[in-house]
Amino acid sequence: MAGEPQADCLFCKIVAGEVPATVVRETETTVAFRDINPQAPSHVLVIPKAHYADAADLAAGAPQLAADVLREAGQIAADEKVVESGYRVVFNTGAGAGQTVFHAHAHVxxxxxxxxxxx
Structure with missing residues (x-):
């Protein structure tokens, strides 16, 4: 069920503290941590604590939570000091687009x- 933790989900396990991650920010609704395979000098993932399969599922099922993820992406960019030079926020949706963990997440x-x- 959308929003509920999934036993086989890596990101749900990070939220639960069962799998270690280099957490850089945490709010009541989100967790942000460094990507283990960074594609840029600053590469942080922002995830909702609730499980949604992808960005479309998150936006349809919990629009306020989707807004929380985007707000945190902006805060991460500020914390990482990449606002002036520019940054990208990416949601990969589906295996064909490179999504490998099916828990909505934004790459900053x-x-x-x-x-x-x-x-």
Missing amino acids: LGGRGLQWPPG
Whole structure:
């Protein structure tokens, strides 16, 4: 069920403290942690604590929580000092787009030139 922790979900396990992560921010509704395979000098994931499969599921099921994730993405960019140089917020949706953990998450990338279009 959407919103409920999933026993087989890596990010639900991070939220529960069962799997370690380098947490950089945490709010009542979100957790932000460094990506284990960074694609930029600053690469932080922001996840909702509640389980939603992807960004579309999150936006449809919990729009305020989706807003919380986006607000935290902006705060992470400020904390990482990449606002002036520019940063990217990416939601991969589906395996074909590179989503490997099916728990909605935003990638906050910055600290280097980010060409467009990406990959």
